[in-house]
Amino acid sequence: MTSLGTSPTTLNDAADVVALLVLLSEFAMLRSSLSRSQVRLYAFQSLCVSILAGFVAATRHIVELYGLMGMSFLLKVIVVPLIIVRLVKEIRVDVTASHRIGVATMVLLAIVLSVFGVFVVGHLPVHSRSLPILPLALAAAVILVSFLLVIVRNDVVSQAIGFFSLENGVSVASLVLAAGLPLIVELAFLFDLLVAVVVFGLLMRVHHGRTGTLSTQALDRLRG
């Protein structure tokens, strides 16, 4: 990946590795068949993003980013996963996530999307002061794969996790491009996450209570 302009210092390599872990956990989410393990993977991915935020805060001396790191650790690694796991437990269905296409096709598609994202964004004329460009390219891949996750999996847990991991991808991208972007922006997105969890909870309660399933195939009353 030297062609992508990665600087050879050890610190930057470490950042690249963490960003790569974010993408790998996205793949694992796409692949994993149990909702609970998806949630765990999401918590792990969020942990990586928090570490990256802390890394930028420490190396570039941007104090606000410690706040962001703390908030995203608290919400995305602890609170949101706990709530989802609890909601899934409450309905007492062993949720095995379903998908519309075979696993192999799904993973192949994800690889194609990631390669596309990494190469297109990797060639943008971006010279970041905070991180090398590779994390940005990987973030683009994460965002594309998260869309795939939402599209091909048809259970509400996967869809929620897909959206949450999109947020992780955007976080990584903003760490590269605009590390000092007002904290309030990131906080607003974290807040949106919470509201998604609330609507998600409502959905689980109202919808599952009547149909006994978490499949989105039962969400078909409104069409046309």
Next chain:
Amino acid sequence: MGAVLIAILVLPLAASVVCLKAPMRAAKSVSLTSGVATFGLALVLVSSHHVATALAGWLRADALSVVFLLAVSFLYGTTTVFAIGYMRPAEGLAEARYSRRFFAGLNLFAWAMAMAPIVNGLALLWVAIEVTTVVSALLVAIGDTDGAVEAAWKYVLLASMGLGIALLATVFMYYAGSTVLGGSYEIFYPKLLGAAPHLPPEIVRLSFGLAVLGFGTKMGLVPVHTWLPDAHSEAPTPVSALLSGALLTVSFYAILRFYQVSVRAIGPAFPRDVLLVFGLASLVLAALYLASQRDLKRLLAYSSVEHMGILAIGMSFSAPIAMIGVLLHVLAHAAAKSTAFFGAGNVIRKFGSKDLDRIRGGVGALPWSGPMFLLAVLALSAMPPFGIFRSEFLIVEGGLSIGATALSAVLVVFVTCAFLGLSWFASQTMVTPTPDSVVRSEVSVWMAGSMVIGLVALVVLGVHPPAQLSGLLERAAAELGAHT
């Protein structure tokens, strides 16, 4: 003028807090006062020729902002009038709680939408639009029925993912700005516009494309409109009116802010093409979908998609006169669509159904709001003497002035298709014999009254817009880059 901006920042927020605690009657009067006062404050800004700023530049209202603020605050006022009739006196504790939450949410929603045009900078704009999603998703789900929860889920998922993309666009634009302006990330609009000619073109192009896709999801552009008909049909009617008339246009405002920068950075060709593709798809598909609807509110929702398409096409003409038409269309569509939704609210209350097959003889059943609903539908279909006729006329004229004859013709053809679809359903449901079982009476004076205000505004916009408003629209078009 700065004081006016601060008042707009404080007033609806305070109203929302009061509504959470106060009894229903107080909540209603506080909401009404706040709605009318906010519109009054917006009118004060219209007559001012200066750019208003407050809070060390964090709030800023130029002519473009005021146009959108005017649309939002007008709807805020009329919607509170409608909501007073719509929310019946609470009978039990659960109902009282429901209406408290409803009014608190309504004020908060209006507050977030009023903030979007007057905050200064793309990041804060994104935050304001994010808050509108959060509040309105909860308002869509407030009915707690199967349909409402399904619609809210689709809405929150799609709109949030769209806004994720919009945030990416914002981040890219900030990066582009920082290459010229240095590491400061408090980039206000004038600073960014000043630096625009020196921004890296690849990044700006990427950012604009992402912005149209991301904010376009909230604006309801085809093919990312799929949440819109569901949310509009399942939300309580006052919320539907605000969603359609104000929320969609606020998202359009965000696109215009990116447009403003992009046109100065990379010229008009790329933004024009992007807007044209999305606009045409929206206009054509919505006009065709209109004909196959069975639900009154979904019908109006598709009409919104159609009008958003018209806005995008109008911008893609990038002729000064078309831009004035687009801005007038924002105002006229807000008035017409909300009046139509209020009419639909009356009809649905009266017949107890949204199903177009079960609504018959609306004009006979509702002596005032029935005919007014018909008028609103005609106004939506660009009939004179209403405002949308004037605005679409200007847009087509702009298209012809730059030689886009074929496009202008397509525009006219599909607007006519939509007119046929809308008027067919309107005549089926409204101008037919009234069943004997339906009593001839108005549902509520407030609900009918809100429609009178909307229609008066539409006639004013159509027949003779006040000189100050015309001046405002011209200044706003110039800010968008109409003189270039």
